[in-house]
Amino acid sequence: MKRDPFVPMPETAAAKIAEDHGLVLSKVEISRGPRRLLAIDGRVAPGSTLTVMGPSGSGKSTLFAFIAGFLDPAFEASGAVLLNGRELTRLPAEERHVGLLFQEALLFPHMSVGENLLFALPARLKGRKARHAAVEAMLAEVGLADHFHRDPATLSGGQAARVALARTLVAEPRALLLDEPFSRLDQELRATVRDLVFTRIRQRAIPAVLVTHDPADAEAAGGEVIDIGEGGSRDAP
Amino acid sequence: MRAAVPATTSFPRFSRVVRPGFSAWAIAGLLALPVGVGLAGAMLPAVGYMPALGGTTFSLAPFRALFAQPGLAASIGLSLASGLLTTAVSTLGVALFLAAFHGTIGHRVARRALAPLLAVPHAAAAFGLAFLIAPSGLLFRLLALPFGFDRPPDLLILGDPLGLAMMAGLVAKEMPFLLLVALAALSQADPDRRMALARSLGYGKAAAFLMTVWPTVYRQIRLPVLAVTAYASGVVDVALILGPSTPAPLAVRLLGWMNDADLSLRFMASAGAILQVAVTGAVLGIWLLGERLTGAMRRQAATTGHRYRRDTGFRIVGSLPVALAGSAVFLGLLLLLVWSFAGFWGFPDVLPPSYNLTTWERVLPAAAGPMATTFLVAILAASAALALVVVLLESRRCQFRAAAGRAIRLQPAIAGLIYLPLIVPQIAFVFGLQVLVMALRLEPTILLLAVVHLIFVAPYVALALADPWYALDPRYEQVSASLGHGPITRLFRVRLPMLTAPVLTAVAIGFATSVGQYLPTVLIGAGRLPTITTEAVALASGGNRRIIGAYALLQTLLPFLAFSLSGMLPRLLSPQRRAKRAP
Numbered sequence: 001m002k003r004d005p006f007v008p009m010p011e012t013a014a015a016k017i018a019e020d021h022g023l024v025l026s027k028v029e030i031s032r033g034p035r036r037l038l039a040i041d042g043r044v045a046p047g048s049t050l051t052v053m054g055p056s057g058s059g060k061s062t063l064f065a066f067i068a069g070f071l072d073p074a075f076e077a078s079g080a081v082l083l084n085g086r087e088l089t090r091l092p093a094e095e096r097h098v099g100l101l102f103q104e105a106l107l108f109p110h111m112s113v114g115e116n117l118l119f120a121l122p123a124r125l126k127g128r129k130a131r132h133a134a135v136e137a138m139l140a141e142v143g144l145a146d147h148f149h150r151d152p153a154t155l156s157g158g159q160a161a162r163v164a165l166a167r168t169l170v171a172e173p174r175a176l177l178l179d180e181p182f183s184r185l186d187q188e189l190r191a192t193v194r195d196l197v198f199t200r201i202r203q204r205a206i207p208a209v210l211v212t213h214d215p216a217d218a219e220a221a222g223g224e225v226i227d228i229g230e231g232g233s234r235d236a237p
Numbered sequence: 238m239r240a241a242v243p244a245t246t247s248f249p250r251f252s253r254v255v256r257p258g259f260s261a262w263a264i265a266g267l268l269a270l271p272v273g274v275g276l277a278g279a280m281l282p283a284v285g286y287m288p289a290l291g292g293t294t295f296s297l298a299p300f301r302a303l304f305a306q307p308g309l310a311a312s313i314g315l316s317l318a319s320g321l322l323t324t325a326v327s328t329l330g331v332a333l334f335l336a337a338f339h340g341t342i343g344h345r346v347a348r349r350a351l352a353p354l355l356a357v358p359h360a361a362a363a364f365g366l367a368f369l370i371a372p373s374g375l376l377f378r379l380l381a382l383p384f385g386f387d388r389p390p391d392l393l394i395l396g397d398p399l400g401l402a403m404m405a406g407l408v409a410k411e412m413p414f415l416l417l418v419a420l421a422a423l424s425q426a427d428p429d430r431r432m433a434l435a436r437s438l439g440y441g442k443a444a445a446f447l448m449t450v451w452p453t454v455y456r457q458i459r460l461p462v463l464a465v466t467a468y469a470s471g472v473v474d475v476a477l478i479l480g481p482s483t484p485a486p487l488a489v490r491l492l493g494w495m496n497d498a499d500l501s502l503r504f505m506a507s508a509g510a511i512l513q514v515a516v517t518g519a520v521l522g523i524w525l526l527g528e529r530l531t532g533a534m535r536r537q538a539a540t541t542g543h544r545y546r547r548d549t550g551f552r553i554v555g556s557l558p559v560a561l562a563g564s565a566v567f568l569g570l571l572l573l574l575v576w577s578f579a580g581f582w583g584f585p586d587v588l589p590p591s592y593n594l595t596t597w598e599r600v601l602p603a604a605a606g607p608m609a610t611t612f613l614v615a616i617l618a619a620s621a622a623l624a625l626v627v628v629l630l631e632s633r634r635c636q637f638r639a640a641a642g643r644a645i646r647l648q649p650a651i652a653g654l655i656y657l658p659l660i661v662p663q664i665a666f667v668f669g670l671q672v673l674v675m676a677l678r679l680e681p682t683i684l685l686l687a688v689v690h691l692i693f694v695a696p697y698v699a700l701a702l703a704d705p706w707y708a709l710d711p712r713y714e715q716v717s718a719s720l721g722h723g724p725i726t727r728l729f730r731v732r733l734p735m736l737t738a739p740v741l742t743a744v745a746i747g748f749a750t751s752v753g754q755y756l757p758t759v760l761i762g763a764g765r766l767p768t769i770t771t772e773a774v775a776l777a778s779g780g781n782r783r784i785i786g787a788y789a790l791l792q793t794l795l796p797f798l799a800f801s802l803s804g805m806l807p808r809l810l811s812p813q814r815r816a817k818r819a820p
Contacts, residue, residue: 069436069437070436092436094442094445095546096437097439099438100434102430106427110453110456115536118540118541118542119435119438119449121542122542124542125542173437
């Protein structure tokens, strides 16, 4: 399994790291006023995907916002989120290294396809040439070589979804949150893009949380499935 | 009984009479026509042709006379600087404020606090600022005690030769205006998700906003920004109150020549009007270049990958421009009020020791006539503008019936025509219209003045009404059509009642725009139709602060009442319907 490139791994603590690695949701409970929306306790191993299912309004997106660092102050949350042993809960969103994929591709309309990816590429990689090459390579990886200068508005739905994935991955996230990213695509495309996403997650060995109401998504993700269902909560095991 | 004609058959019949979209072009053309006519009316005398004044041969003498005027270069420089700096500072202030405060309480506070500032006319805001920053103004009174001076410092602040006070006055008024426009446009830039995305990629809040949300917001507010640019490069009223006089900005000198008793000066004034068009054109051109440049810089910054995460302190810097502008206008208004009631008020006293009604007893009888004129002209212009804009917007919507529900916008060409009067300097083409009015021997009447105001009121009404008009769910009308109601019934029984609030807001904005008009009123009214605005600005040279305070307050009162009424009327009209008030 490929090592997470961000985390220095001192050999002496190897055992502890195996345990730490991945995304840990430790006794997470989110409520709004007197109503408890959800409770989750568990660990997502690197390369695997936890699927959270439930009807709209069940708090799926709230969990998403909590992990990514955008929880509305109207909600109360307790518990901790740890990513590779580092607690995220107190960090601002920009320091969490959690990649997001939304229902819509949300490509920035004022940037070309390539500029969307350059925006995401870490600054560590310096030099115009090297940065462009990295972006071209990433685009080729999602089957969109030679699309660098395209205007996002001219892309098809499937292409936009792949650019969005490429943009998220090129930032080298340490975890990935997927908010129904396939629901806007038609049946045929859905299978291809879904396959692409989960293959990358496994290859890069990053933990992912998928929020969806499509059982086929859950099946493709292949990991644990949590149904936060009608009651709006699932008690900690 | 009325036949229940299905919607699909009634539209083709309707469109056979009037081609869909034709009235949109007709109205847009009608609104832009005065600009063309006015420019022609200024152009002909500029090359020596004005039979009414004995100019029958073409010559370049007017331009030679113009360029022989002393200090012309300085006047041009002031106009250029005023147009560029005012717009740059105002736009930058708005961008910084939003970057620092988007999604926070400060954002909501600003919206609430700044909305009333829309009602303050330029002249009143300028007078208020003058009372604040003059050597004998409030700021120096507050400084007098700790620094121990007992007479106003000998500083040239108002009318400084660089025009800084004038530009400050313009910024104080335009920055809140642009911020409100930007706040209204913000939702179309999908700010929450774009910010979430950019921050999840590691960008700090301010950088995330400026790189991913602001470009879309700016594109939405570009027209108002360009209108500010054009206005500031040809400003007269604020320049008369706060601007330098030796030499004055170009537009102010033009007005002097245009109203000079020596009619032969009008040839030179015409040449000056054409020069003003060139100056404003240059300012707009430079601004568009600047847009490109900052766009390229932003692109560059967004491709290097630097995350600009450290932005503590940014909030303080970001809040300063807007907070300064907003509080200057508010404090200025308060000072106008205090001065209008002040008895004797010596220098270092922060507040007057005594108050009386003497000023108001003098002002009210004298101001009643101008107030009535102002009100009549404004209500006429605003209602006419509303009618035109509704026909224009509906005519555009007719073209989209088949694809109802799709995002509708005015064609860029039509939008360009409507907004043309805001981009071409007023003084250039209104002077041409004045020449025309003289040539046709028209008497200045309230109706004529309202027609000229309409040219400037309609663009703002269209700007305010277009978005809510096209945002209304078209299915309401589809349902009404299926019940057998024709287009007129649907407009008056469904669309207008559902859009009561935005319609009234648009009318109030139009009303306020008319009240604030100085230049068209002076040029077309020819001194025989004084409004509260022309009277107030005329007081600038006199320097009687009590009278100025009273007039400037009266000038603010009319738009303020219009905005208050437009906010209250929907509730008074239908108190029992809750859903309708929800935006």
